Amino acid sequence: MIDHQLMAVTAIIGIAQIREAEGRPDLAAECYREALRLADGLPHPAIKEAQMGLERMRSVTEFGMKDSRIEPLSQREIEVLQLIAQGLSNREIAEKLFLALDTVKGHNRRIFEKLHVQRRTEAIARARELKLLINTPKPH
Structure with a gap:
């Protein structure tokens, strides 16, 4: 059942x-x-x-x-965004998710396009506005 x-x-x-x-x-x-x-x-x-x-x-x-009009992020893009919000570098994200560095960079590019932002900090702020991030501490 x-x-x-x-x-x-x-x-x-x-x-x-x-x-x-x-x-x-x-x-x-x-x-x-x-x-x-x-x-x-x-x-x-x-x-x-x-x-x-x-x-x-x-x-x-x-x-x-x-x-x-914001295109939804894939589950993997949300995972990458979570790790960006935790302060991890692209290389650290690649290692943590077992991805190639270029793959992480591609995810970043798509995340930025979908959120209509230019930088990591803007992506994090936008994701927080849209409540896409779960339990990530805000920087002091």
Whole structure:
């Protein structure tokens, strides 16, 4: 039973991510809410993804149309952004995620494009505004 429940939750999260990529935060939020309802306490990383997705959709709708044009970040881009926010260099990120340095640089470029920023500090600030970062301390 749990396997079927988890498959359904994962499928609904996938649909939510598609709606998010299509620029439909209203439909994406509805799917994320449904996934959380169906999950009903399942201990699985997919639940965290649904919670993060719902929070992103709230941010997009709070910030209005300007930010709804922001293309959603992939899970890997969010991981890279988290590590940037923790102060890691590109080389340290590459080592931590077992990626080539050029791959990390490519992720950075796409993150900056999607967030409409030029620098790491701007990306971190923008991600915080959009609530894309989880539990990263703000620099003093």
